[in-house]
Each structure stands twice: as structure tokens, then as C-alpha cells.
Amino acid sequence: MPKIFISYRRSDSEDVAGRIYDRLVAHFGHDAIFKDVDDIPFGVDFRDYLNTSLDQCQVVLAVIGKSWLMATDASGRRRLDNPADWVRLELEESLRRPDVLVVPLLVSRASLPRVDELPESLRALPYRNGAQARPDPDFHKDMNRLIVGLEQYFQQRNQPTANPSSRRDRPPRAVNLQPKRPPAVPTFSFDVVTVDAQGNITERRQAEANYHSEDLGNGIKLDLVHIPGGEFLMGSPAGEKGRSDDEGPQHRVQVPEFWMGKFPVTQAQYQAVMGENSSRFSENGSNRPVESVSWHDAVAFCEKLSELTSRDYRLPTEAEWEYACRAGTTTPFYFGPTITTELANYRGTDLTYEGNTFPGNYGQGPKGDFRQQTTEVGSFPANAFGLYDMHGNVWEWCQDVWHSSYAGAPRDGSAWLEGGNQDLRLLRGGSWAFHPTFCRAACRFLLLPDGRLDSRGFRVVWSAARTYAS
Structure with a gap:
């Protein structure tokens, strides 16, 4: 079964992340989507649960809104600069795994952060091919495009290979989840x-x-x-x-x-x-x-x-x-x-x-x-x-x-x-x-x-x- 992990920051994109979750659940089923710490049983170490969840996931959607980059904690410190920040931990672990496809998903007119704006451990993120989920009336059109792209990726991933045991060491195949960039630039x-x-x-x-x-x-x-x-x-x-x-x-x-x-x-x-x-x-x-x-x-x-x-x-x-x-x-x-x-x-x-x-x-x-x-x-x-x-x-x-x-x-x-x-x-x-x-x-x-x-x-x-x- 496909498994999709939705990484988001509540202060940045809670509402739209909920809409994204609902659309993905409607297509892939509830058991295929992990979205929130609310899904974690009481008393369980978040880090252990995160690693277990990522072991089962093939795709991580990094939902990025306009305040994702500069969100701060109660002391005024930028959350991404905290090594214990949950969003940072989620993405660090995801980017380390060669068998996980990490997709930046831009919402609320956000742009991808620049490489120099991110902690060292997250600087691979802006190089990942991303997607967008625009406000209505384009939300469902963008989600349809995303779902089609994910389906194509899962089909490619599940194709038999000559050496199946090597799958975990092989980087995920690229899949186009956003409008095509012109292939040649004369x-x-x-x-x-x-x-x-x-x-x-x-x-x-x-x-x-x-x-x-x-x-x-x-x-x-x-x-x-x-x-x-x-x-x-x-x-x-x-x-x-x-x-x-x-x-x-x-x-x-x-x-x-x-x-x-x-x-x-x-x-x-x-x-x-x-x-x-x-x-x-x-x-x-x-x-x-x-x-x-x-x-x-x-x-x-x-x-x-x-x-x-x-x-x-x-x-x-x-x-x-x-x-x-x-x-x-x-x-x-x-x-x-x-x-x-x-x-x-x-x-x-x-x-x-x-x-x-x-x-x-x-x-x-x-x-x-x-x-x-x-x-x-x-x-x-x-x-x-x-x-x-x-x-x-x-x-x-x-x-x-x-x-x-x-x-x-x-x-x-x-x-x-x-x-x-x-x-x-x-x-x-x-x-x-x-x-x-x-x-x-x-x-x-x-x-x-x-x-x-x-x-x-x-x-x-x-x-x-x-x-x-x-």
C-alpha cells in the first residue's frame, strides 16, 4: 500500500494541510496517509514513532506556506534553527533516506526558500522538484495533478527489478509533480x-x-x-x-x-x-x-x-x-x-x-x-x-x-x-x-x-x- 507522510507546521499551514489530507485520504485511503502528531499514541517517543512511520513511507510532502521559513517559538528563536524542531526532524530524516521521495508542496503563494536560508541539514530541499496547491478555484486542479504524479511514481516504484534487494539503496525515480519547465533554454x-x-x-x-x-x-x-x-x-x-x-x-x-x-x-x-x-x-x-x-x-x-x-x-x-x-x-x-x-x-x-x-x-x-x-x-x-x-x-x-x-x-x-x-x-x-x-x-x-x-x-x-x- 502506498504510504504518504505530510510534514507541515501548524502555525503556517494547518487549514490547507487539512484539505490536502482530506483529498489524499479520499483517493488513497486513510491508512495510506500520515499527517499529524495526533496520530501518535500517548506516551510514545516521537522520534521512534517518526522513524517507524518513515520506514513505511515512500513519499514525504513538505507543506511550505509563507511563514514556514521564519516561524519562531515563544522566545523569538526561529524554529528551524532548533535541532529538536519536529518539522526539521521530519525533513532531516526524510532527506537522509534514499528510498523516500521528498516533495516540497507550496501553499498560500509561498516560494521555495533559498539554500542559504536553511539549516545545513535541509539544504537539499530547494533542489527537489516541487508542486503547488493554490487557493480556490485552483485547489482541486492542483491536487488532481499531484495525485496523478504520485500514482505515476508509485507505479514506477512497484515495477519489478532485476535485483529487488537493492531497492532501498536506490534513489527514488524522479516524477514531474509541477508544470513542465521548458526543457531547452535557447x-x-x-x-x-x-x-x-x-x-x-x-x-x-x-x-x-x-x-x-x-x-x-x-x-x-x-x-x-x-x-x-x-x-x-x-x-x-x-x-x-x-x-x-x-x-x-x-x-x-x-x-x-x-x-x-x-x-x-x-x-x-x-x-x-x-x-x-x-x-x-x-x-x-x-x-x-x-x-x-x-x-x-x-x-x-x-x-x-x-x-x-x-x-x-x-x-x-x-x-x-x-x-x-x-x-x-x-x-x-x-x-x-x-x-x-x-x-x-x-x-x-x-x-x-x-x-x-x-x-x-x-x-x-x-x-x-x-x-x-x-x-x-x-x-x-x-x-x-x-x-x-x-x-x-x-x-x-x-x-x-x-x-x-x-x-x-x-x-x-x-x-x-x-x-x-x-x-x-x-x-x-x-x-x-x-x-x-x-x-x-x-x-x-x-x-x-x-x-x-x-x-x-x-x-x-x-x-x-x-x-x-x-
């Missing part, structure tokens, strides 16, 4: 330009980035660029021209690595996945961004793409979007202190509306063209990460709900889904119809999630460590 080259305050190009250099190409059929590809993890200052400084109060307070955010669409989703890509295209600018529009799509349409595209590829595609979080847009810069635009219509598609002419004039230039930069429509993706220079059209062309939907400031915002790059105005969703990047101040890296925009306008589109991301909620 690179592409691109130009990055920098401008001065007047919009003159002062530097042009060649850069390189890793990418993965998703085959959508009929010769249509969707390219993703690898975005390295890092920390950045989110929001705009008080003196930035065009700044709104909702762009502050500035705060540092740590963003894990992820993959992001090289371009906004095109009409051809949307048609290939969804079987329809309601874009206004559809004439000769296959390589233009899809537009006139609501937030719900964008979510549906991500879900359908996930089904087709076995990878969890989703909309970017607002923090991921700004981090990816800036690509290490701190200026209003990734090109520098200003922008020109030679570098992006936006309204480069003045507009007077209700007595107010919205200038077609930003700062000391020049005025320019107003194309009055979208342009083909990739028509303008990329940023230092290799992403195109992050300024202008179409506004891009993000996961987050609208908050009028960053007070209390997450610092880990996750989507801000609690509080705020639950009736509104975030967009970033500006568009062909808007003036340059709206194209700044820090500029935020809001819309009802069912709104469909010809200046709204989206791009997708993939990241095994992130969760998604709709």
Missing part, C-alpha cells in the same frame, strides 16, 4: 537603447536573453523570456513628472524568477487558443496585439493555454509587471528619462479636453506621431530583459485588484488580491490612444474586469512558484 539577441532628456539615443548595445517558444499549432508560436529574480524599488518618486498618489509609497519588492511573454498576446495567438478574435484592428492584424478583451477573457486564455501545454500560465502580478518593465532601470521609462514615438506607440500629439491640455511629449522630449491604432508587436526596441512593447501599444491586464496606494502591499512579488476595490482590476503600460505620461513604468490604471476596449490587451507569464486566483 537564447536570442536584441538591441537595447538609452536616450537622454531630449529623447536622443545616446547608447545602443546588444543584449542576450533566454527564451522558450510554445507551439500553438499551424505554425503559430508564443515566445516567453526568462526574467531573473531580484529586488527592485516599486512605485515612483515624489518628483517624477506625471506621478499620481497611487504610485506610492515606494517600497522594495523581492520578485522570484519567472517567464514572461516576449510580446503582448497577438491576435493570431489568441485565435489559435480561443478560436475567436474580436479585435477592432483585425485587418492585417495577425501580428498585432489582441485587444478589446476583458480581464475575464485574458484569464480564460491563460486557463486554456495551461490545458494545452501542461504549464500554469496566468496574468502577471502588478509587481512582476513593473519589475519586468523596468529591467533594472529606475527612470520613468526603460529607455531613460523620456520617450519618443520612434521608440513606442502612443499618442505623441497634444490633446485639449474640457479645458485641460494633455501634452504629446514627456519632459524635455519631443512631440511625435499619433498612429491612431495598434502596431505589430516587436516594432520598437526591447528593454534589457528582452521584452517588447512594455511602453504603449496596449494596456496590459494584471492579476491584482485595485488599491489606491501601496500601503500594506506585498513585498514578495505576489498578487495583491485582498482588500482594495474588488470590482476593479489593474492595467499597466499605456497604449496607442494615451499620452506618454501614462506609459511610464510606474503608471497604474484601473478598469472593470468585464471592460472591453480597443486599447486593452495582455501578456502571459509562467512561474511554478506563483499561485493564481480569479
